[in-house]
Amino acid sequence: MKQIKTAALPTKPGLKTFAIHADDTRARLLKAAVDVFAEQGYEAATIRQICSRADVNLALVNYHFGDKLELYTEVLRFAMSCAPQPAPGPGLPTGISAEDALRAIIRAMVERVLGNDDESNLRYRLMLHEFVRPTSVTALVVNEVMRPVYDRLREIVGSLLGLPSDHATSRLCTHGVLGQVGHYTRRNPILATLWPEMTMTAEQRELVARHIAESTLAYLGLIRPRSTVAPLMPEDPV
Amino acid sequence: MKQIKTAALPTKPGLKTFAIHADDTRARLLKAAVDVFAEQGYEAATIRQICSRADVNLALVNYHFGDKLELYTEVLRFAMSCAPQPAPGPGLPTGISAEDALRAIIRAMVERVLGNDDESNLRYRLMLHEFVRPTSVTALVVNEVMRPVYDRLREIVGSLLGLPSDHATSRLCTHGVLGQVGHYTRRNPILATLWPEMTMTAEQRELVARHIAESTLAYLGLIRPRSTVAPLMPEDPV
DNA sequence: GACAGAATTAAACATGTGTTTTAATCTACT
């Protein structure tokens, strides 16, 4: 019950034409929200930030999405839906050896996490925030974008081990890879403080990917010395 | 300039004796702050939470510490100051082989991060929050509690490699260990979602520690096959 | 016992947040 209200005189009377209708502002809002949420995380991001970035009125988030959490859910759904799958189909790759498949997928992960590709980088940053302060949609995100990579890694590792992919050893090796890749993430203060020279240039990314792959292969080959693993000696250590 | 103020009549007139003076409330505040900051992180933690947990008036944080950030800095300084050092002195351990030293330090790290020791666990949780949303004191924390472990790991790895401890390969191996240990942290949604059976029981912690150590040793032994590394074949994979 | 200063208290303050409200404006349709 308010009564007195200063006459709402619009600042820009007819300057902007709203020809494109609501779909446009909804899309702009979504795009801005991806950026802001990726940068700040769910709680630190503010609706005012998002609206300002989208150049849109403050009330429109609630109008179009209901509330902040629904916008966030929509952002995650959107960002995850266009995540590239690690392989077209299930099953082991054909045409290349399992060792090369491992090298390839690790290299792809490193590039995705650390490379300069904006889109997949935003996606990863969104996930990172999920990991440290899980929300109600965290498990969904993990299942959607992490699980395929995880399952494929397990298959490759398992085949190199001659063990089922859900064997504890397969899983330990797989999580070892995930842990190492995740460690080289951007703005990891451990890395920045303890190894300031590691700035994740293209050459360094290549070095990191190769190290992770070869060290994993070394272990796999060692605990299964009868396997067909090729000689693993990498080039002379840099 | 306020004028009217309802007479502040204390709720508990003489019930509580303040015999112990201010040192007590300062200490209680600090202890409560450690818990709350470790659980929530700097920004999510609220002064009201801390004061309520310490059973202390709201204004006393600002009275005793100035503001929230100073309290937080004090908390970190306090928590880090009593962190156990990884080894009494510098230099390589004497009496045991470098391989066993590596196994021991990795096992210690895993226990510290995942074990049920409350104190060191709080410390680790405080650090974790620093890592995802660095504050002005993050570098200090890393240098204080991470650097000693890091340097020692590098020394051990370097000696196993026959390379200087600041060689890129030594560092890559060391960061591989750090990354893997960090990955098995509590409440990691990746782990919880992708491998729900891994609940970090004592046996599982032992398994994880051994896996990290042996896989690292496998790589070290492989790229330096002439080394004195003992046969690394672990017990049959679980 | 009285008094000065430290410590504590309840209340207010200033600010930033997500959300809602009310009115204005645009769009589509007849």
Place this chain on the structure above:
DNA sequence: AGTAGATTAAAACACATGTTTAATTCTGTC
């Protein structure tokens, strides 16, 4: 043109936060 409904806008709202204030209580000292 005119109207109904969707969309946008400015302002207010309700609430939580860190901080400050002014008064009260405690403590040690003369």
